[in-house]
Amino acid sequence: MTPLQIIFLLVAAISLGGAVMVVTRQNLVHAALWLILVLFGVAVTFVLLNAGFLAMAQVVIYIGAIAILMIFTIMLTRKVAKDTDEQLNSNWWGAGIISLLLFGGVILMLFQWQNFQFNLPNLNPSVDPLLQLGEGLVSPNAFLLPFEIASVLLVAALIGAIMVARERK
Amino acid sequence: MIPLSWYLIFAAALFSIGLFGVLARKNAIAILMGIELMLNSVNINLVAFWRYLSPEMITGQVFAIIVFAVAAAEVAVGLALIISVYRRKSTIVAEDIDMLKF
Amino acid sequence: MGDPVTLIAKWLEGLLAGWGLAEGPTAVVMNLIGVIMIVVFVMIMDVFLVWVERKVVARFQDRFGPNRLGPFGLIQPIADVIKMLIKENIYPQGIDRFIYNLAPLFGLFPVLLLWAVIPISPTTIGTDINVAVLYLVACGAFISLGIIMAGWASNNKYALLGAFREVAQMISYEIPMVISLLIPVILARSMELNQIIQSQNIWYIVAAPLAALVFLISSIAELGRAPFDIAEGESELIAGFHIEYTGMKFGMFYAGELLHALTVGGIFSSLFLGGWRGIGAMTYPIVGTFWFFIKAYFIYWVIMWVKYSLPRIRIDQMLNLNWKFFTPLSLVLLMVTAVLDKLLTGVPMLIYFGVMLAANILIGWGTVLILRKTRKKEAPRVAEPKPIARPDGAPPIPAITPATTSQS
Numbered sequence: 001m002t003p004l005q006i007i008f009l010l011v012a013a014i015s016l017g018g019a020v021m022v023v024t025r026q027n028l029v030h031a032a033l034w035l036i037l038v039l040f041g042v043a044v045t046f047v048l049l050n051a052g053f054l055a056m057a058q059v060v061i062y063i064g065a066i067a068i069l070m071i072f073t074i075m076l077t078r079k080v081a082k083d084t085d086e087q088l089n090s091n092w093w094g095a096g097i098i099s100l101l102l103f104g105g106v107i108l109m110l111f112q113w114q115n116f117q118f119n120l121p122n123l124n125p126s127v128d129p130l131l132q133l134g135e136g137l138v139s140p141n142a143f144l145l146p147f148e149i150a151s152v153l154l155v156a157a158l159i160g161a162i163m164v165a166r167e168r169k
Numbered sequence: 170m171i172p173l174s175w176y177l178i179f180a181a182a183l184f185s186i187g188l189f190g191v192l193a194r195k196n197a198i199a200i201l202m203g204i205e206l207m208l209n210s211v212n213i214n215l216v217a218f219w220r221y222l223s224p225e226m227i228t229g230q231v232f233a234i235i236v237f238a239v240a241a242a243e244v245a246v247g248l249a250l251i252i253s254v255y256r257r258k259s260t261i262v263a264e265d266i267d268m269l270k271f
Numbered sequence: 272m273g274d275p276v277t278l279i280a281k282w283l284e285g286l287l288a289g290w291g292l293a294e295g296p297t298a299v300v301m302n303l304i305g306v307i308m309i310v311v312f313v314m315i316m317d318v319f320l321v322w323v324e325r326k327v328v329a330r331f332q333d334r335f336g337p338n339r340l341g342p343f344g345l346i347q348p349i350a351d352v353i354k355m356l357i358k359e360n361i362y363p364q365g366i367d368r369f370i371y372n373l374a375p376l377f378g379l380f381p382v383l384l385l386w387a388v389i390p391i392s393p394t395t396i397g398t399d400i401n402v403a404v405l406y407l408v409a410c411g412a413f414i415s416l417g418i419i420m421a422g423w424a425s426n427n428k429y430a431l432l433g434a435f436r437e438v439a440q441m442i443s444y445e446i447p448m449v450i451s452l453l454i455p456v457i458l459a460r461s462m463e464l465n466q467i468i469q470s471q472n473i474w475y476i477v478a479a480p481l482a483a484l485v486f487l488i489s490s491i492a493e494l495g496r497a498p499f500d501i502a503e504g505e506s507e508l509i510a511g512f513h514i515e516y517t518g519m520k521f522g523m524f525y526a527g528e529l530l531h532a533l534t535v536g537g538i539f540s541s542l543f544l545g546g547w548r549g550i551g552a553m554t555y556p557i558v559g560t561f562w563f564f565i566k567a568y569f570i571y572w573v574i575m576w577v578k579y580s581l582p583r584i585r586i587d588q589m590l591n592l593n594w595k596f597f598t599p600l601s602l603v604l605l606m607v608t609a610v611l612d613k614l615l616t617g618v619p620m621l622i623y624f625g626v627m628l629a630a631n632i633l634i635g636w637g638t639v640l641i642l643r644k645t646r647k648k649e650a651p652r653v654a655e656p657k658p659i660a661r662p663d664g665a666p667p668i669p670a671i672t673p674a675t676t677s678q679s
Contacts, residue, residue, distance in 0.1 A: 002170065003295075004170070004171060005170075005171055005175075008171050008175060009175075012175070012179045015179075015183065016179070016182055016183065016186065019182075019183055019186040019187070019206055020186060022186075022190060022202055022203075022206065023186055023187070023189050023190030023193065023194065023199070023202075023203060023206075028196060028198060028199060029367075029423060030370075031199060031202060032202065033370065033420070035202050035205065035206070036416065038183075038206065038209070039205075039209065042183075042209045042212065042213060045176070045179070045213055045216075046212075046213075046216055048171065049176070049216050049217060049219075049220045050220060051216050051219075051220070051230060051233075052400060052401065052402050053230070053402050053405065054212075054216060054230060054233055054234070056402045056405040056406055056408075056409045057234070057237060057405070058212075058237075059409035059412055059413075060405065060408050060409050060412055061237050061240075061241055062205070062209075062237075062240075063409075063412045063413070063416065064408075064409070064411065064412025064415065064416075064442075064445070065241065065412075065442065066205065066240065066241060066244045067416075068412075068415060068416065068419060068438060068442065069244060069245070069248055070198060070201065070202065070244070070248065071419055071423075072248075072419075072435070072438075073198055073248045073251060073252060074198055075423065075431070075435075076252060076255075077198070077251065077252070077255045077261050087194060087195055087196060087199065088193045088194065088195065089193060089194070089195045089264065091192070091193070092192075092193035094192070095188075095189050095191075095192030095193035096189055096193070098188065098189075098192060099185040099186065099188045099189040099192070100185070102184075102185050102188060103181055103182060103184075103185035106181040106184075106185075107178065107181060110174065110177055110178075110181070121221065121224055127225070128401070129224075129227065129230070130401055130402065130462075132227045133227050133230050133231065133234075136227045136231055137231065137234070142227075142231075143228075143231045146231070146235055147231075147234075147235075150234075150235050150238040150239070151238075153238060153239065153242050154238055154241065154242055156242075157241070157242030157243075157245045157246050158245065160245075160246050160249070161245040161246050161248070161249035162249075164246065164249040164250055164253050165248075165249035165252045165253055167256070
């Protein structure tokens with residue numbers, strides 16, 4: 001086993017353990033903090049995949065904005081998010097069975113696929129993925145349109161969120 | 170070297186846990202957290218496929234960035250809706266929010 | 272050549288190789304030593320920042336500051352640290368113990384993480400990653416996380432309110448800060464800090480003075496220092512999010528805040544003031560360290576100057592300043608810089624910087640004009656008498672005239 005493999009296994013184990021905590025904790029603030037651990041684990045996974053930009057974006061967007069926003073909302077709606085209440089609904093065993101079936105099915109299908117044990121190709125050292133990504137996002141021949149649509153979506157979400165959450169007089 | 174399969178199994182497990190959270194949790198914010206887990210596992214898949222299958226094209230990373238944008242939009246609107254519902258019904262348990270039923 | 276840091280690193284590497292260590296473990300050991308070196312160096316500096324801060328504030332307030340213990344009171348900070356270490360550890364009732372203990376760590380370690388990418392001299396840099404500018408923003412996310420954890424775990428309403436205010440302020444001021452960070456990135460065409468410094472033959476503050484100003488002010492807001500310290504306004508919230516912390520746990524927050532201020536100075540000088548560039552820094556890299564800290568401490572002094580000169584602003588002023596002034600201004604600056612940079616490809620550097628400066632002056636002039644107009648419109652509204660909370664049926668308050676105020 002190489003050191004990278006050990007790091008990956010550790011990160012994956014911590015992230016999956018954290019994810020189980022996220023979906024089972026009664027105290028929602030604790031669940032949100034476990035969620036932050038999982039998000040950080042995913043960022044480390046991105047680093048292992050040579051996607052440094054995405055790792056940083058993951059930390060800035062998910063941990064710095066989304067998770068903090070969730071903690072805010074949990075605290076603002078705290079009256080009903082009591083730690084003592086049962087947080088799982090009555091059909092939780094059904095949900096568990098469905099999740100396990102899905103996991104088993106996906107794994108079964110992946111093992112049928114011949115590229116499953118694919119090994120790591122070398123990155124072309126003359127091409128900087130970050131530069132390529134930046135050019136790809138603003139080049140009309142590449143991903144300009146999806147990028148612009150994503151920005152429009154963000155603006156719409158911004159205005160929509162303000163309108164929905166505003167207190168009406 | 171880490172084979173591609175490890176990343177795919179990791180992502181599949183994360184997705185299943187997220188799905189469990191979405192289906193089994195009562196609180197609307199906890200359901201959103203489950204959705205975040207699922208989106209993250211999708212991102213791992215996208216970036217892993219980019220790195221292993223087509224490192225010369227940047228598509229996987231661009232997809233992941235679009236997923237970031239969609240996740241941010243979804244959380245902003247979702248949390249605004251939750252706060253709005255909380256103001257009217259003073260509950261955010263998903264089962265009790267039944268204003269569309271009659 | 273002539274660089275002690277590289278020399279020592281070479282010697283250590285040779286020593287480890289001589290002991291028969293393979294290449295991989297040698298790199299790990301060298302990185303570990305580097306991490307320990309930079310953390311110890313920064314933390315020792317942090318201890319003396321307490322002394323610097325107290326001396327400077329004393330001078331601003333026409334006092335002497337610490338001057339009893341040692342020459343110029345230099346041993347005072349060490350006494351402070353000893354005092355903090357031997358204080359009683361108090362756990363308030365109803366706290367969330369694990370998170371309560373975890374939060375002070377988040378107050379300090381993100382600031383130490385920032386030093387990993389800041390080039391102290393041309394050759395002394397923790398790691399030269401190609402997304403360094405984004406990394407600086409990412410570390411800020413952990414700081415806000417620590418604040419909200421401290422506020423929530425303390426089981427105290429003041430702490431929670433303070434944490435809410437501080438985090439809301441940090442998240443909103445992150446936007447103009449990130450946008451103004453992008454302008455040096457456009458000018459240097461790189462996100463590596465060393466690359467940005469190396470391309471500053473003329474300091475970027477000449478090409479982007481407004482961006483530098485926006486970055487500095489939003490960084491002060493990010494620090495939560497006066498005038499942006501509504502999160503710990505003593506008259507309202509007593510101390511903000513760290514109200515329930517004693518001893519060294521409070522000390523971690525305090526050390527983190529002080530070090531963050533100096534770190535902001537370092538980041539600002541790297542981005543806009545040429546970092547380690549100065550006379551002799553190219554030939555003798557160790558001289559670059561001197562220049563870097565001169566600039567960083569100058570910006571730190573400016574931050575203290577602002578802190579001890581201005582009164583605290585209200586929360587609505589804080590939000591208005593960000594959303595109605597800084598965010599549009601930084602967006603305009605970003606667009607103008609990007610367009611001009613595209614138009615000016617291939618022109619001599621002096622013309623390039625001259626046009627950029629002229630554009631900044633024009634934008635600044637336009638901003639001042641708009642501000643004047645807004646002031647004319649807003650002044651009557653602000654001057655209107657505000658409703659006062661009074662019990663029902665109370666007699667109306669007589670209008671205040673200069674004569675009655677002078678009698679009372």
